[in-house]
Amino acid sequence: MTRIHIQANLYEHLRNHFSYTSFHEGQEEIILDVLRGRDVLGILRTGTGKSLCYQLPAKMLPGITIVVSPLISLMIDQVRELEAIHYRQVVALHSFQQWSERQTILRNLHHYKLIYVSPEILQNKQIITLFKQQHVSLFVVDEAHCISQWGYDFRPDYLRLLEVIETLHNPTVLALTGTATPNVQNDIQDKLKRPNMIEHVYPMDRENISLVVEEINGSEAEKLDHLLTWIKGTNEPTIVYFSSRIATEKVAQHIANQLANKRVAYYHGGLETTDRLKIQQQFMNDQLEIICCTSAFGMGINKANIRMIIHYHLPPQIESYIQEIGRAGRDGRDSISVLLYRQEDIHIPLQIIENELPTHAELRFIMERLIDYQDNKVLLPLDEDVIEQQFLIQPTKWRYLLYQLEQHGIVKEQEVQTTESTIKEVFNEINHFTEQRLRAKRQQLNEVINWIHTQSCLRTKLYEPFQQDITRKEANCCSNCGVVLEDSLEHDVSTDKETSDWQTLLKRVLLIGDID
Amino acid sequence: MIFRYVILSALKNLQYERSVSAVYYLIQGKQSIQTIQDAHLFEIDKYYRITKYLNKKRFMKEIQLLEQELYLEAMPNENYYELTSKANEWLEKNESKMELWIVNGMRYHYIDDVFFERLLLTIQVWANFVKNERTYIPVIEKFEVKHWVKQYFINSKNNVAQLMKNLYEELAEILHSIDELYVEIFVLQLTSYKKYGLAKVQIAEKTGSPKEDIELMTLTVVHQILDKVDAEPTRFPILAHLKSDVTEEKQLTFSASKTKSLLQKGYTIEQVAQQRRLKENTIYDHIVEIAIHDQTFNIQSYMTTDERHDIIKAIQQVQSYSLKDIKQAVTENISYFQIRLVLASWNKYL
Ligand SMILES: [Zn+2]
Numbered sequence: 035m036t037r038i039h040i041q042a043n044l045y046e047h048l049r050n051h052f053s054y055t056s057f058h059e060g061q062e063e064i065i066l067d068v069l070r071g072r073d074v075l076g077i078l079r080t081g082t083g084k085s086l087c088y089q090l091p092a093k094m095l096p097g098i099t100i101v102v103s104p105l106i107s108l109m110i111d112q113v114r115e116l117e118a119i120h121y122r123q124v125v126a127l128h129s130f131q132q133w134s135e136r137q138t139i140l141r142n143l144h145h146y147k148l149i150y151v152s153p154e155i156l157q158n159k160q161i162i163t164l165f166k167q168q169h170v171s172l173f174v175v176d177e178a179h180c181i182s183q184w185g186y187d188f189r190p191d192y193l194r195l196l197e198v199i200e201t202l203h204n205p206t207v208l209a210l211t212g213t214a215t216p217n218v219q220n221d222i223q224d225k226l227k228r229p230n231m232i233e234h235v236y237p238m239d240r241e242n243i244s245l246v247v248e249e250i251n252g253s254e255a256e257k258l259d260h261l262l263t264w265i266k267g268t269n270e271p272t273i274v275y276f277s278s279r280i281a282t283e284k285v286a287q288h289i290a291n292q293l294a295n296k297r298v299a300y301y302h303g304g305l306e307t308t309d310r311l312k313i314q315q316q317f318m319n320d321q322l323e324i325i326c327c328t329s330a331f332g333m334g335i336n337k338a339n340i341r342m343i344i345h346y347h348l349p350p351q352i353e354s355y356i357q358e359i360g361r362a363g364r365d366g367r368d369s370i371s372v373l374l375y376r377q378e379d380i381h382i383p384l385q386i387i388e389n390e391l392p393t394h395a396e397l398r399f400i401m402e403r404l405i406d407y408q409d410n411k412v413l414l415p416l417d418e419d420v421i422e423q424q425f426l427i428q429p430t431k432w433r434y435l436l437y438q439l440e441q442h443g444i445v446k447e448q449e450v451q452t453t454e455s456t457i458k459e460v461f462n463e464i465n466h467f468t469e470q471r472l473r474a475k476r477q478q479l480n481e482v483i484n485w486i487h488t489q490s491c492l493r494t495k496l497y498e499p500f501q502q503d504i505t506r507k508e509a510n511c512c513s514n515c516g517v518v519l520e521d522s523l524e525h526d527v528s529t530d531k532e533t534s535d536w537q538t539l540l541k542r543v544l545l546i547g548d549i550d
Numbered sequence: 551m552i553f554r555y556v557i558l559s560a561l562k563n564l565q566y567e568r569s570v571s572a573v574y575y576l577i578q579g580k581q582s583i584q585t586i587q588d589a590h591l592f593e594i595d596k597y598y599r600i601t602k603y604l605n606k607k608r609f610m611k612e613i614q615l616l617e618q619e620l621y622l623e624a625m626p627n628e629n630y631y632e633l634t635s636k637a638n639e640w641l642e643k644n645e646s647k648m649e650l651w652i653v654n655g656m657r658y659h660y661i662d663d664v665f666f667e668r669l670l671l672t673i674q675v676w677a678n679f680v681k682n683e684r685t686y687i688p689v690i691e692k693f694e695v696k697h698w699v700k701q702y703f704i705n706s707k708n709n710v711a712q713l714m715k716n717l718y719e720e721l722a723e724i725l726h727s728i729d730e731l732y733v734e735i736f737v738l739q740l741t742s743y744k745k746y747g748l749a750k751v752q753i754a755e756k757t758g759s760p761k762e763d764i765e766l767m768t769l770t771v772v773h774q775i776l777d778k779v780d781a782e783p784t785r786f787p788i789l790a791h792l793k794s795d796v797t798e799e800k801q802l803t804f805s806a807s808k809t810k811s812l813l814q815k816g817y818t819i820e821q822v823a824q825q826r827r828l829k830e831n832t833i834y835d836h837i838v839e840i841a842i843h844d845q846t847f848n849i850q851s852y853m854t855t856d857e858r859h860d861i862i863k864a865i866q867q868v869q870s871y872s873l874k875d876i877k878q879a880v881t882e883n884i885s886y887f888q889i890r891l892v893l894a895s896w897n898k899y900l
Contacts, residue, residue, distance in 0.1 A: 114688075115687070118687055120684070132804070133808070134807075135694075286755075299749075306603065307691065308689070308749070309749035309750055311691070312741070312748065312749040312752075318687075319745065321746060419607070535734075536734045536736075536737045537722065540718060540721060540722065540725075540740070541718065542742065542745075543673060543677070543742040544714045544717060544718045545677055545681070545714060546718050
């Protein structure tokens with residue numbers, strides 16, 4: 035087919051599957067290259083429809099498109115949204131599925147065009163064998179920065195993808211991410227052994243977002259007052275990010291008590307799936323205007339009219355910060371990002387970093403226990419509660435360690451296979467690697483601190499590492515260049531606090547008197 | 551308050567013969583014979599599996615709090631606790647309030663959440679349909695529930711407006727007999743057209759109760775609906791339909807259901823163990839689990855009729871469910887596995 039033909043075809047598919055008539059910046063270029071069978075590295079800022087770059091080709095290519103996604107919740111969100119617009123033949127495979135559901139999917143693999151998978155699913159031999167029997171046309175690595183140790187969200191699981199791609203007879207590879215420095219871009223291609231990927235890199239600065247960094251010289255209570263002042267000023271959708279679950283709950287409660295006319299809720303990974311889904315959809319449907327959340331919120335959110343993003347705690351790295359503020363103003367209207375900061379706050383992310391990785395002592399203790407397991411020929415438990423009891427280690431640290439142990443060949447399918455001398459050697463290697471990770475994370479945090487204390491333009495400084503030209507913003511650029519906030523205080527919000535009796539509520543739910 | 555009431559009164563009923571873990575297994579619904587027999591023996595079967603999603607950490611935290619607040623006192627054995635006089639007074643004081651809280655865990659545990667989820671999703675699907683909205687996010691994600699509701703929707707498509715009116719009548723009739731606070735908590739969770747129901751944590755904030763209480767209060771409403779519908783299914787046709795074809799068997803653990811399907815294909819226990827790379831003892835556990843959940847499961851292939859009679863006789867003789875006691879009272883060649891199997895299908899034989 036000629037280029038013109040492909041292009042005409044492209045627009046027809048875009049209309050049929052998505053009801054769009056035009057592409058966002060970058061989408062068409064990436065899709066055309068993918069359809070031509072070229073390996074592509076695409077860097078598109080969040081909110082510009084990264085996922086369309088494979089959702090559309092999936093429908094046009096013969097066979098199956100596989101998408102590796104690091105977050106199960108994100109994957110479920112995407113499938114949910116596609117199903118809602120009646121994009122068919124899409125499914126997600128992940129470890130939280132019921133056995134029967136997964137078997138049904140696996141029996142009908144040929145029926146799907148687009149399959150989302152979590153990285154650990156691709157370690158399952160049965161599943162790989164089944165995939166191998168299918169014709170896989172396109173292999174998508176979403177959030178591709180996860181493959182790089184220098185990326186802000188390194189997932190060791192991602193390093194195994196190369197092997198999977200080879201097993202699947204080397205389909206076209208599309209690596210996508212929202213943020214990656216040139217360093218990380220090279221690393222992605224290195225790790226995928228595809229040095230000749232076509233790079234499509236688009237700028238990630240957002241000229242409609244004003245950046246404010248506000249340092250508070252005072253107590254925590256004063257910081258909370260500053261937060262309330264910001265929130266009072268707007269009636270429009272606002273996300274407030276925190277670094278701990280408990281803080282989201284406490285501050286949401288505080289806001290509800292202090293500002294009776296605000297509809298506020300909290301959201302974090304500790305909530306049940308149904309509660310998470312309901313709160314997320316309430317926000318989407320404007321039943322709520324403020325969400326107090328951890329970084330677990332927002333990944334799959336595609337809400338155009340979010341006006342304000344507040345960071346109540348320091349973000350752990352620049353990249354995640356850019357992603358999070360990028361959720362504001364997708365409709366193109368003026369929006370604002372506020373970072374509230376106290377000198378003392380630095381301890382919180384430092385603490386989190388320490389808690390993510392096993393300490394020297396923990397590592398030593400576990401290695402000793404492993405020898406017992408080997409001697410007594412006992413399998414390692416799968417249940418993380420049991421792990422926590424026996425190894426005195428948090429589940430996140432355990433997952434990190436288990437991967438390391440498997441990589442070094444000490445653990446195979448729950449079984450410990452080692453000798454004393456190997457274990458010493460491996461101990462040293464893991465210890466060394468862990469210290470390296472720790473240093474990298476501290477370095478990333480330092481970049482955030484440096485940025486906060488910049489005297490020059492915050493916007494320029496923020497996007498400098500990622501792109502060459504930064505769009506100049508004439509007014510309301512950042513708090514260093516000067517931001518004038520128009521007085522948008524509106525207190526006459528029509529709140530619909532439910533006070534009706536249950537009969538009325540039930541009638542409303544079942545639309546009694548509303549339909550005939 | 552309800553959550554605490556459940557823990558304290560279950561512990562009391564167990565007469566201090568069990569550790570607090572037994573309470574956890576009971577309300578979380580561990581699928582073991584010990585737990586199910588405890589439930590019947592100590593007459594706390596209504597508590598069985600009423601907090602399916604409770605994790606052990608949260609439970610132990612509540613025990614800790616109860617101890618700190620002097621409702622519980624640790625006994626010499628680890629994890630054994632005694633109610634203090636403060637706790638007994640508290641139970642007594644709240645007894646009348648707790649009369650509103652009616653559940654029947656043993657009877658409905660396998661159906662309550664499927665029924666509630668079908669109801670939630672059906673309402674959402676119908677409401678969006680009559681409003682001509684075709685793109686929305688379903689409030690329930692579970693594959694089986696979505697599949698079932700989809701089928702139901704296809705069959706009800708031509709009559710949705712009328713069905714919604716009828717559903718209102720059916721629900722209203724039942725809800726009128728339940729305490730208003732409970733009903734409000736239930737209704738606030740329903741999702742309609744462009745209006746998602748409240749999450750349990752939101753209702754908890756709103757009412758100042760712990761999340762577990764909200765779950766337990768919702769369960770009362772669900773169980774009461776199931777009770778009324780069971781009594782007069784023809785009077786509540788939509789609700790009766792929503793609870794149709796849910797079988798208890800679906801509650802098997804993932805591993806046991808795998809074993810079951812292999813056994814059904816005619817593999818022996820040894821073969822199943824080999825194929826699944828599990829110990830034979832694990833397969834025995836699975837078979838017992840299958841027998842507990844499927845009272846029609848045929849245990850005859852694992853023992854002769856004589857052996858079965860021998861075990862039943864022994865149970866009646868020793869007047870106990872203790873495996874050790876029973877084992878001593880039967881002929882030597884009868885295994886623990888066989889005794890457990892008979893105990894598991896106790897509905898049929900005892
Ligand atoms: Zn500036």
